[in-house]
Amino acid sequence: MGLSSYKLLTSLCFIQCGTNFSAHSHLNHNTFDVSLLTIKGKVFKVKATAGNTHLGGADFDIRVLSYFVKEFERKNKVYISGNARALRRLRIACEKAKRTLSYAVTASIDLDAFLNGIDFYSSIMCARFEELNMDLFRECVETIDQCLTDAKMDKASVHDVVLIGGSSRIPKVQELLQEIFKGKELCKSINPDEAVAYGAAIKAALLNAGTKSNVPDLVLQDVTPLSLDHQVAMRQNIYEGERTRASNNNLLGTYKFSGIPPTPKGRQSGEEIERLVKEAARHKVEDDKFLKKAKAINALDDYVYDMEKTLNLNGSELCPEDKKKLNSIIDKARNLLDDGNKEKTKNDVFVEHLKEAKLIF
Numbered sequence: 055m056g057l058s059s060y061k062l063l064t065s066l067c068f069i070q071c072g073t074n075f076s077a078h079s080h081l082n083h084n085t086f087d088v089s090l091l092t093i094k095g096k097v098f099k100v101k102a103t104a105g106n107t108h109l110g111g112a113d114f115d116i117r118v119l120s121y122f123v124k125e126f127e128r129k130n131k132v133y134i135s136g137n138a139r140a141l142r143r144l145r146i147a148c149e150k151a152k153r154t155l156s157y158a159v160t161a162s163i164d165l166d167a168f169l170n171g172i173d174f175y176s177s178i179m180c181a182r183f184e185e186l187n188m189d190l191f192r193e194c195v196e197t198i199d200q201c202l203t204d205a206k207m208d209k210a211s212v213h214d215v216v217l218i219g220g221s222s223r224i225p226k227v228q229e230l231l232q233e234i235f236k237g238k239e240l241c242k243s244i245n246p247d248e249a250v251a252y253g254a255a256i257k258a259a260l261l262n263a264g265t266k267s268n269v270p271d272l273v274l275q276d277v278t279p280l281s282l283d284h285q286v287a288m289r290q291n292i293y294e295g296e297r298t299r300a301s302n303n304n305l306l307g308t309y310k311f312s313g314i315p316p317t318p319k320g321r322q323s324g325e326e327i328e329r330l331v332k333e334a335a336r337h338k339v340e341d342d343k344f345l346k347k348a349k350a351i352n353a354l355d356d357y358v359y360d361m362e363k364t365l366n367l368n369g370s371e372l373c374p375e376d377k378k379k380l381n382s383i384i385d386k387a388r389n390l391l392d393d394g395n396k397e398k399t400k401n402d403v404f405v406e407h408l409k410e411a412k413l414i415f
Contacts, residue, residue: 085110088201102205104197111221117186118148120392136366140169155180156223184226216241287312350404358387
């Protein structure tokens, strides 16, 4: 029996069907999504959506992981960056510590025989966790502000704020949200899995007119980003691997969605679309500059990864002086890459670090 696809929707759309509130903040392991709805009778109208597909609980885990990696290497003079098993154990412990900090002021790391027979016992305070991730928390705030701006609504007009997703339990996230909405009480009782499942069931029943069930009689009016206007097909590649860059992983296959109805005319006026296109052109230089810097950061990160791997596999074959030079350049590059304020660092700095690394390795 085949699978018939009637409509392609996001999990956030299902959450909107599965809950009955006017604003959603969905912060899960990999993404951060915000939607603003108006509810009149049985009509749920999405005024605006915003999100960041590169911001989620996993990013908080990485910051904590980097913090403990540096601590272990500093205390024991042993490098663990190329040891996949040790990093996996530490990553799991860091994720557990992050969850603990949602209700406690301190969390512990207890790893017996962590590396080369060395035990690793440490802890992290909630204040330190917040300091490590403050720039990411601010990105969450910026996304919410963008959603409100797109909806042309004032913060005071929002009646209910709903938090969904494990990382929305982080105290600092909740504190910042309450600051945005002037101390408004946050709804934290929604189970994200149940909301998605319930919303999906309702949407499926509404799409299948022949279904006989007690389906709530509601209408969800969603929004489509400008970049998706008139898109009738979509291709998606599936990769296997853990490398940061997709092309460095193993391509398993490709699937294509086709026959997507174009966005109905009238959703946005011609003047509005023209304004957005001109705005994109006006910011092209700034966007190109950002992309150039992102490529420089990724290039340096990949090169450092290769150096660390070589050092771990063939370090015994290097003379003490070469090993010292290699460790020095790795430490220097890692400090730059792990700096929480690297967005303020100029692109040339990353380029020069890469050139310096290539002269040595």
